[in-house]
Amino acid sequence: MKKDTTPKDQQVETSILPIKYVDLIEDVFHAVLALALLGIGIGAFIFSIKRLIETDPFFPNGMIQGVNDILFIVIILEILRTVISRFTDGVYQLDKFLIIGVIAAVRHILTVGASLTLESGKSDEAFDRSIYEMGLNALIVVALVFAFFLSKSALRNSQR
Numbered sequence: 001m002k003k004d005t006t007p008k009d010q011q012v013e014t015s016i017l018p019i020k021y022v023d024l025i026e027d028v029f030h031a032v033l034a035l036a037l038l039g040i041g042i043g044a045f046i047f048s049i050k051r052l053i054e055t056d057p058f059f060p061n062g063m064i065q066g067v068n069d070i071l072f073i074v075i076i077l078e079i080l081r082t083v084i085s086r087f088t089d090g091v092y093q094l095d096k097f098l099i100i101g102v103i104a105a106v107r108h109i110l111t112v113g114a115s116l117t118l119e120s121g122k123s124d125e126a127f128d129r130s131i132y133e134m135g136l137n138a139l140i141v142v143a144l145v146f147a148f149f150l151s152k153s154a155l156r157n158s159q160r
Helices: 019-054 058-089 094-118 124-158
Strands: none
Touching (some): 019 058, 058 094, 094 124
16 A cells, blocks of 8 residues: 655545535534524523522522533533633534543532432432432542542643
């Protein structure tokens, strides 16, 4: 098999659409996605404030719901940041997805823990299931943090 020794800038494109048009379409699509995520984040914030004001009693139900909503908005904003970094850097960054996963798992742990605290009349089966959910999510957090650590270590080692 003969190796292509033509300089990269002189190679002929063989795709249907030129790469510059594909990149432009991709950039426009990422911009639209970023705007949609921003709109979703703003809508979620407005809905959360409205629900926080209307929740009765405010303590503890409103406060727990408020923390849950805020963490959901943080997840949306982290996804938005990931799309923007893809738009500007040209690559998805693993670290950002790991952070989103950690936030989502912690949010679920807090939600399940709050429901255990507020609902005193749970059956033994429902209580056991909630405890298993919290334990599984705790393991997920540990695994994602470990993956984040490995990712950072690999990056540091590759820069040497």
